[in-house]
Amino acid sequence: MIKPEIQFDIRNCLECGKDLKGRLGKKYCDPACKSAYHNSHTNEAEAEIKKVNRIIRHNRSILKLLSPEGKATVRKEVLDQLSYDYRFFTGLFKSKNNLYYLVYDYAFSPILDGVKEKVLIVKKQEYMDKLGYELWKK
Numbered sequence: 001m002i003k004p005e006i007q008f009d010i011r012n013c014l015e016c017g018k019d020l021k022g023r024l025g026k027k028y029c030d031p032a033c034k035s036a037y038h039n040s041h042t043n044e045a046e047a048e049i050k051k052v053n054r055i056i057r058h059n060r061s062i063l064k065l066l067s068p069e070g071k072a073t074v075r076k077e078v079l080d081q082l083s084y085d086y087r088f089f090t091g092l093f094k095s096k097n098n099l100y101y102l103v104y105d106y107a108f109s110p111i112l113d114g115v116k117e118k119v120l121i122v123k124k125q126e127y128m129d130k131l132g133y134e135l136w137k138k
Helices: 031-040 044-066 076-081
Strands: 071-075 091-094 099-103 106-113 116-123
Touching: 044 076, 044 099, 044 106, 071 076, 076 116
Parallel strands: none
Antiparallel strands: 071 116, 091 099, 099 106, 106 116
């Protein structure tokens, strides 16, 4: 009886094109090629998500910097000078008097004090996890 020869599935690495030998389903010759392939094939939607997350993290770091005690009132121009981007936040909380824009574990509420624009910055509290308003309420 003749023993069948073991056949290896030979293909090419999706990144560098080298011949692949080994288990079925193998797509890359090494972890570096796997990473390079996935990094180069990140779609535009992923790039946009990364951009927005970077902006939100930057916003959070500004709020944390300006509110070391967990609560502070600062002039809006201070946030502007630090390149705060008001378009991006992670949630909303409406209290009786204020609307808070959540940025992970910090929040800010715009205040108009006479003609001065200010921002109330607070460390997020547990009660802020509730919506504070009805989405479909008329």
